[in-house]
Amino acid sequence: MPWTEATAALIGPNQVLSRPELNSSRAACRIMAISATEESYGHMDFIPWGRMDAFYAAVVQATEEAVLNALVANQEMIGRDGNRTPALPHDKVVAALKARGVIIG
Incomplete structure (x- = not known):
């Protein structure tokens, strides 16, 4: 099932169309973020509006972790053609993340 169909089944087609970020096929893995909420649902036809904050928080958390x-x-x-992309210096990345409070330690 394409992501847009799966999303429409979960939160309804009108909400999908009003949220362009949910219309991307790249976002397919984001549905797994819903499992990060405290409550478990055996089957859902939609996400109740009262649970949308938890859903979006899980999506943001999963996206931040991926980045x-x-x-x-x-x-x-x-x-190709010898084009080089250097790696980021890990020590500087960690220092920058610590300075901004993203990681502790």
């Missing part, structure tokens, strides 16, 4: 993972796990790459 941080990409920053830390990056490696130097040599691409």
Whole structure:
């Protein structure tokens, strides 16, 4: 089932159309973020409006974690025609994240 159909089944087609960020096929993994909420649902036809805050908080948390993972796990790459993309210096990334309170330690 395409992501837009799955999303429409969960929160309703009108809400999908009013939220362009949910219409992207790249967002397919975001549905897993709903499992981060405290309550468990065996089957859902939609996300109740009273639970949308928890859903969006889980999406934001999952996205933030993915970005941080990409920053830390990056490696130097040599691409086509010898084009080089250097890795970010991990020590500077960690220092910047600590300075902004993103990570503790």
